[in-house]
Structure formats: C-alpha cells, structure tokens
Amino acid sequence: MAAPVNPPRGMRDFLPADKARREHALGIIRGVYRAHGFDEIETPVVEDYARLHAGLGGDNEKLSFSILKRGIRPEALAAAAKAGDAEALADLGLRFDLTVPLTRFYASHRAELPPVFRSIQIAPVWRAERPQKGRYRQFVQADIDIIGEAGPLAEMELITATSQALAALGLQGCVIRVNDRRILFGLLERCGFAADTHDRALITVDKLDKIGAAGVVDELREIDAAASERLGEVLAAVEPALAGEGIPLTRSAIAAALPGAAEQPGAAAGIENLAALGEALAGALPEGVELRFDPTLVRGMGYYTGTIFEVAHPGSGSSVGGGGRYDGMVGRFLGQDVPAVGFSIGFERVVDLIALPEASGPEAVALIADADAELADLLALKRELVARGHRVRIEKRQKNMKALLARVAAEGFAAIANVRAGVRDADALELRPLAGGAAPGRLP
Structure with a gap:
C-alpha cells in the first residue's frame, strides 16, 4: 500500500468547501477596502536577497x-556553506511579509502614484516557521497601507476600514489594542534604561502576556536591575486593567495608566497622537x-516608528491582525523619508473563525443525467443555464442516489x-431543492 502523499x-491543501470559505472572506475584505478608497496592487513573490535581509523585517528575516x-x-x-556566507549562495528569496515588497514597489513607481497612495495587497507569504496551530510556512496576508x-x-482610515472589514466578516468581540512606540521609548527612558538598550528591552516587554510582569522584570535585570524594578512597578499597575475591560483610548485614561509619562517629549507626542485617534x-x-x-503593546517588527495596533478576538489565542506606522522604511529605498502606515488582517486566523453563509443569488444546480440522455442535449442544457446565471454541474445517475445528493x-x-x-429545453426541467423543504419548481 502506497504511503499517503x-x-x-507547514503547508496545506484546501478542499472545495474550505476554498469557498476563503474566497468568500477575501471577497468581503476586498469589497470593504475598495469601498474605503484603497487600490489593489500585486508584487512578485520573490525579492532580492539583500533587500529581504536589510534589517527591515526584524526576526522574520531569520x-x-x-x-x-x-x-x-x-x-x-x-x-560558501562552510563559511556560512548565505549571500554567496542566494540572490533571491521568497517574501516573508507584504510590507518590504510594498516599500520597494513604491520606490519603483512613485512617479506614477498619487501623492497619498492607499494600497491593498492580499497575497501569500512564506516563513520557515516551526509548524503549529495557527502558524504555517505559507499563509495569506491581507494588508492595507497608506x-x-x-x-x-x-x-484613522486604516482602523475604520479594518474594523468594518472585521464586522462584515461577522466577527463580534474584536478589540483593537493601540499604543505608540514613542510612549514605549519614553517609558523605558523614564525608568532609567539607556537608549542603546531600548530595542532589547522591548523584546522582553513583548513577552508580558506569556511570562507576566515578574518574568519581564527577571529578564530585564540583566540589562539594568534598578530600571527593571521601576518598569515592573508600572507593568504591575496596569496589568489588572488590561486583564479586565481594558483602558479607554482617551487622554485622561492614558495619563492615569502612565502617570508622569507626558513629561518625556517623545512620549508626550505619542500620547497626543493616541488621544486624537481616540x-x-x-x-x-x-x-x-x-x-x-x-x-x-510592542509589536515585534523593529521598523515601527509611531502608532502600533493589534486586533484581539476571544475565539483566537493569538492576534488576528496588526500593524503600525513605519515612516523610515520607504526612505531606505528612496534616500528620503516618506510617511507610511499599514494594517494587516491575519487572514488564516480570521477565516477559521467565520462560517460560510448559505448561497444567495442564482442557484447552483446539479443536472442528474439518465444513462440514455444525449451528451449534446446535456451540454446544451448546461450552456443555457450558465447563460442565465446559474452554477451548473452534470452528474450521472447512480444506484446510491442518497450519497450523490x-x-x-x-x-x-x-x-x-x-x-x-x-429533454432539450431548460424550461421543461423541474427543480428539486436539496434542503429546506421547498416545493419543486421551474428554473428561472
């Protein structure tokens, strides 16, 4: 007996019902994004190796x-293998996200694009993940960027469009968590962390939901024991609110959660930004x-410069979307900074949370052909019904009709x-619904 193929x-096949659910979700997302004025683009699945390893993708580059x-x-x-020189071996790579290709695309086509460009990218990306539930080596991202x-x-436009896409998918109970990297850096500075340790410290803070405030403090002691204790006090103070109903996105609520944060110039700008959003x-x-x-909220990608956001849903153990502002990234290709911000829906996680609705519009009809039905007649009937807007399939009658139906x-x-x-006339066919108990009728 042959082994299963x-x-x-870390990659998957999709049966017709799964593919239908995915296409249904993609259609909703595309429709909402286009209604909000975004335009879809397409980029190659491969990019230059040097571009993919230019320090823009954080840990994803690995x-x-x-x-x-x-x-x-x-x-x-x-x-090259003995020397560990990967760049001597490879000159191209599969994209690990859609943001790096977008910035390259914009740098290539800036003259052909409007001053403010609103893009949609919905496409597969690849990462050498350790396969587990919710993590695959090939998966689809659904991004909008400005x-x-x-x-x-x-x-505001990104949050509005994404929230409406989630609602249109039928997801209830979504919470969009928002922060600003400037607040994070200001908080670290206020606690006493040296500027050159901020990025390393944030990697540890990002583990808060996994190891708790005490675990974060323990790890950060290697960087600065006194500063880690002060940060631990802040984290312990906000943990109850985060575990409950959360902190409203208002100036007063932010000030209450982080007393004294506005005294840091960068943090003050971040607070004003979030207050305006709220x-x-x-x-x-x-x-x-x-x-x-x-x-x-930290977000692992080092290229974020300001606002960051992430979507939580009670049905998923991980975020179902996220993004932020990455103002310095496009400048790596253009030689001048261009402001940019993006929001990505975690499509693979979202699609597992939704149900495929019942079909609407022209009915899908299976023509059950007797053994002596003429092939030319069957094709003529199918052609006519397809022209009327139906989805049509020809099935040969079989002994076990229950299984076929x-x-x-x-x-x-x-x-x-x-x-x-x-039978050659589609109007002579009698329609028999497969569910719902409706009475037989004629095809429209």
Missing part, C-alpha cells in the same frame, strides 16, 4: 526562504469592535434537476 510540512543562485558551482557552494500621509488621518474614532467603529489603549449538497449545490432522454 501529503503537502510539504525565517525567510532563500533561493540558490543559478549555475553555482559545487566547489563554490561547498566553500503612504504619503504623515498625520493621524492615515491611522477622540476622532469615538462612536465611529461598527458594533462588535472596540478600541483600547495598551501601554504594553449528500455530496452535491455539501459542495454548495442548492437543487437538482433530472434530465431524461429527449
């Missing part, structure tokens, strides 16, 4: 799949989506029509 580890150079000689391959707008309007978005989000301030119903067909020898 499975897809590569998870990128590289592509060997063409025509590399065995002796050169062996020497490049060229420096003010909070960009964040004020503008108050009452503007759809039902089932809430906005909360989270002073412990169950299968086509599971595959999304709402009705059947028996085709006997000599």
